[in-house]
Amino acid sequence: MQLKGHTIAAIALSLATTLSGCTLVKNTGDSLFGTGTQDAQLTPRNNTYRDLLSLPQPKGKILAAVYNFRDQTGQYKPSPASSFSTAVTQGAASMLMDVLNESGWFIPLEREGLQNLLTERKIIRAALAKPDVPENNVMLPSLVAANVLLEGGIVAYDTNIRTGGAGARYFGIGADEQYRVDQVTVNLRAIDIRSGRVLHSVLTSKTVYSKAIGADVFRYVKFKRLLEMEIGTTTNEPAQLATLSAMESAVIHLISEGIVSNSWALQNPEDINSPVLQYYLNEPTTFM
Numbered sequence: 001m002q003l004k005g006h007t008i009a010a011i012a013l014s015l016a017t018t019l020s021g022c023t024l025v026k027n028t029g030d031s032l033f034g035t036g037t038q039d040a041q042l043t044p045r046n047n048t049y050r051d052l053l054s055l056p057q058p059k060g061k062i063l064a065a066v067y068n069f070r071d072q073t074g075q076y077k078p079s080p081a082s083s084f085s086t087a088v089t090q091g092a093a094s095m096l097m098d099v100l101n102e103s104g105w106f107i108p109l110e111r112e113g114l115q116n117l118l119t120e121r122k123i124i125r126a127a128l129a130k131p132d133v134p135e136n137n138v139m140l141p142s143l144v145a146a147n148v149l150l151e152g153g154i155v156a157y158d159t160n161i162r163t164g165g166a167g168a169r170y171f172g173i174g175a176d177e178q179y180r181v182d183q184v185t186v187n188l189r190a191i192d193i194r195s196g197r198v199l200h201s202v203l204t205s206k207t208v209y210s211k212a213i214g215a216d217v218f219r220y221v222k223f224k225r226l227l228e229m230e231i232g233t234t235t236n237e238p239a240q241l242a243t244l245s246a247m248e249s250a251v252i253h254l255i256s257e258g259i260v261s262n263s264w265a266l267q268n269p270e271d272i273n274s275p276v277l278q279y280y281l282n283e284p285t286t287f288m
Contacts, residue, residue: 044241048248051280052103055255056271062264064106065146065193067114068153069093075157087157088184089240092247096150096188099247105255105264109146117143148199149191152250154243155203156185172219182208184242188250190258199263202253206246210236249280256280 075087089095093112100106110117124140159182167176189201214232221227256277258264266272 043244046241046245046248048245048252049102051252051276052099052248054274054276055103055105055252056274056277057267058105059265059267061107062105063109063144063147064100064150064190065109065111065148066093066096066100066150067111069096069151070153072153072155073157075159078159087159087239088154088243092154092243095240095244096247096251099244099251100150103251103255105251109144111146146193149193150188151191152186152188152201154184155187156183156205157239158183158185173217175215176213178212180210182210182239184208184239184246186243186246186250188247188254190254190263200254200257200261202250202257204246204249204253206242206249208237208239208242210234252276252280253283 069092071086071088071090071092073086073088077085077087097108097112100108121140128138128140160180161183162181163179165176165178168174183205185203185205187201187203190199191197192199212232212234214230216231217227217229219227255264259266259272259277260281271277
């Protein structure tokens, strides 16, 4: 059966509308041709953040120091995006400090900006040393020492570990979908400051998912009249959010292992049976 020109145009418009409606529903400023502006908002979080907030209370919070949490991958974004931009965030230490604070198990101590902190303390001491300052005999308290040192970093970023897609075309009208999966891996270890012994070390991985959906029409509707139409959208999971989720999972695993090994304790020992702890303690190790 031969389709008429206005019928093909209607099908193409319907396909484009359906595609845009299915893929651009989260942003109120979206249109057929792009995303509208949005106000600043809190950083979205994954399910691991909910698990982090659901952890049972500790018997006592742990004083933890984080000096750095480096990008150890050496991975750069693929060209032509940039030959100088790294594939993962360089602010991982700041992200880890936030995760530790949100967990309710740690008291993070400022160590990444330690030099700035020491400089400010010198300024305070100099001000207190002036003879005309009242109560200049007040001593500046010493910095708090940590119980554990948290070390580690982003140790791997693997691209294209899985790719695929599907498509179909009929009478010049087609649609296709493609996806790509990357993976970021984080190492986190707790070190006893008194002995330097590594108490616990965990490796966690999080996939970074990218998806592209497209549709097109290429059809001669009549002699010397060609209808050509394309539409598509791409969704890329932010790599920094995947890294943040991997850190959250690593902190939960670290807490869980420490409870089992008596490195730290729960406020209520019965909370070891809580769903969150049981899930992470019994999470199976998958093999490639």
